[in-house]
Amino acid sequence: MTALRVAVVGSGPSGAYCAQLLTEESGSPVEVDVFERLPAPFGLVRYGVAPDHPRVKSITTSFAEVFDETPGIRFLGNVQVGTDITLDELRANYDAVVFASGAQVDRNLGIQGEDLAGVHGVREFVSWYQGHPDTKTDAFALNGKRAVIIGMGNVALDAARMLAHTPEALRATDVPEHIVDAFAASTYREIVVIGRRGPAFAKFTNKEFIELLEVDSCDVVIDPADLELDAQQQAHADADPAARRLLATFAKAAERGVLGRNTAIRFLFDCTPVELIGEESALAIRLAKTSDPNITEILETDLVLRSVGYRGAAIDGLPFDEKSGTIAHLDSRVADGRNVLPGVYVAGWIKRGPSGVVGTNRRCASETVTSILADVAAPGWTSTATPAAVVDELLRSRGVDVVDWTAWQSLEQAEFAAGEAVGRERVKLHDRAEMLRAAGVGVGVD
Ligand SMILES: Cc1cc2nc3c(=O)[nH]c(=O)nc-3n(C[C@H](O)[C@H](O)[C@H](O)COP(=O)(O)OP(=O)(O)OC[C@H]3O[C@@H](n4cnc5c(N)ncnc54)[C@H](O)[C@@H]3O)c2cc1C
Incomplete structure (x- = not known):
């Protein structure tokens, strides 16, 4: 047949x-x-x-x-x-x-200054630290003070957590050695996560937020005043048990306060990005209060990650x-x-x-x-x-x-061998030509 x-x-x-x-x-x-x-x-x-x-x-x-x-x-x-x-x-x-x-593809914000250097879609950043072969091994140098992540979904929290982890925590994963080194050399001490709406509407899950609280190298900074809900947020929280669970965890985080840890991840709610400011690279972001656009704030930053969705x-x-x-x-x-x-x-x-x-x-x-x-x-x-x-x-x-299945298995073995060589379980190969060599096909690509 x-x-x-x-x-x-x-x-x-x-x-x-x-x-x-x-x-x-x-x-x-x-x-x-x-x-x-x-x-x-x-x-x-x-x-x-x-x-x-x-x-x-x-x-x-x-x-x-x-x-x-x-x-x-x-x-x-x-x-x-x-x-x-x-x-x-x-x-x-x-x-x-x-x-x-x-x-x-990363979704855009559609605001001025989005194409300045230092402004990236979070997909680029995630792809880089995951060793995606489309990204350059040195695509990010983490040598600024404050990083801003726009968006309050799970992917935004993933990126924030990665910026807060110690090298030891990263060495327990499969990220390439040069990525661990880049994070180890990071000078970012403050990561600001920005959401357009109030905390009741944050899109990440309670589970992901709890995980962030468990990273003992970072403080999680929530202003208790942000947890006083307006009528719209209250109605949403009343109707949605997931929102209520998350708000309860926000309250615990606010209560824990700042413990003086290595890195601080600060949550800013009710903020709409209006403009990225700079000549060639972004130096600051202008934010407006979503509930009152007349109130604006300028936040200096060296790295901006847009985490407003993939398409x-x-x-x-x-x-x-x-x-x-x-x-x-x-x-x-x-x-x-x-x-x-x-x-x-x-x-x-x-x-x-x-x-x-x-x-x-x-x-x-x-x-x-x-x-x-x-x-x-x-x-x-x-x-x-x-x-x-x-x-x-x-x-x-x-x-x-x-690269057929057998060739992929050879590539995998090369990743385990690369891990063993540096005392780790597995280390991803990042460079496409190196991946193909390990798979035993071709000798490199453009
Ligand atoms: C940063 C991030 C973190 C996530 N974390 C979690 C998590 O913790 N838990 C969870 O449950 N889900 C998570 N997800 C969601 C999960 O990864 C997705 O639901 C899932 O991967 C979608 O599957 P897909 O097959 O549609 O797309 P993809 O996984 O994107 O697979 C598409 C594949 O198609 C290939 N491709 C594209 N174009 C072509 C072409 N022209 N020719 C040949 N191949 C092509 C791509 O290279 C890719 O390998 C996460 C997603 C992201 C972005």
């Missing part, structure tokens, strides 16, 4: 779940090729989820089992869809193509919803208005935007797989896919150095 052949673009949680669920839920043979532009799999679980969250990161063990143990699932790393192979080529060679390519990037040939930063779809089938593009599907953050936890992508992938399997079960459907060798030959003819 001819196998159903599916191309999945992206090896993050949604791509991995799609591959797994396709093989589990189809009653007939399925072959899935998972294309990944990076030499390493797992998307934001490797390059987003904070290094000091090993429990969340350990989901990669079950994703690895999917690639390791499921006949018919292949990992094709270091292959960028759109450059190394086009959408039309995927459509010609597979029965179905699933875009599970995530949200790759997907448009993909040539696919309908894109600019507002939500997602690929338009109907029941996971890519669609321009009511017109479905046959055989092309979406899953994960590029489908629904950056929301939820890793496990949310399983449910999301399951909906996608249900649509694919319903379409191929329709009367008259026949496979038009080509054998795997055709795509392999196409990539070979273009000189693409594919």
Whole structure:
């Protein structure tokens, strides 16, 4: 019986779940090729989820089992869809193509001075400390006094925590040695986290905030006066138990006060960024009180991180919803208005935007797989896919150095060896050419 052949673009949680669920839920043979532009799999679980969250990161063990143990699932790393192979080529060679390519772009604030040096999207900062091969190893020099993080979501807290950790705490993670060194040399002693609304509307979870309180190298500074809620915040807190839990933890933090620790993380609520001030680099940020824009304040700063959300990037040939930063779809089938593009599907953050936890992508992938399997079960459907060798030959003819699963395992071994050499469990390789050498493919890239 001819196998159903599916191309999945992206090896993050949604791509991995799609591959797994396709093989589990189809009653007939399925072959899935998972294309990944990076030499390493797992998307934001490797390059987003904070290094000091090993429990969340350990989901990669079950994703690895999917690639390791499921006949018919292949990992094709270091292959960028759109450059190394086009959408039309995927459509010609597979029965179905699933875009599970995530949200790759930082949202902007849309204020003056945003393009000054020293102002970055938090994604750039996270990618750098996670050793993402698209970032330069020396992209950040942490040699200022005050860092400002705009936004009050979990990612903002991840970034603040990383700036507050001791080198010893970082050495217990897998961040590259030069990143540990950069944080060890950091002169930032004050990190200001800014939220537009009052504390009742902070978006991070109580769990993440408690974790910050447990970092014993930093003070968490909350002004007790900010916890006197106006009517709108009170109504929100009355209706939302999660907000009430977080407010209770804020109150404990305010009560604990300042203990004179190495770094202080200060929370400023009800503040709207108005302008970044400076000639070439940002030297200060002008803030206005959200509840009374006539009250403004200028805060000197050496580093500004915008943490106001990730968004997907448009993909040539696919309908894109600019507002939500997602690929338009109907029941996971890519669609321009009511017109479905046959055989092309979406899953994960590029489908629904950056929301939820890793496990949310399983449910999301399951909906996608249900649509694919319903379409191929329709009367008259026949496979038009080509054998795997055709795509392999196409990539070979273009000189693409594919990192397959075995090559990735070699890269992983090199990371464990690099860790052992410096008395750590594992150390990520950061430089793309070095990653490819460790994977045993090619000798380097541009
Ligand atoms: C900083 C941060 C911290 C987080 N922390 C947590 C946490 O603690 N707990 C939790 O549950 N969730 C956390 N999340 C959320 C979680 O990471 C996401 O829910 C999940 O990764 C989204 O999965 P995805 O597969 O849609 O996208 P991604 O994980 O982004 O995967 C997309 C993949 O597609 C690849 N790709 C993109 N374009 C192409 C192309 N053209 N060709 C080939 N490959 C391509 C990318 O390289 C990437 O590997 C965090 C997210 C961020 C940003």
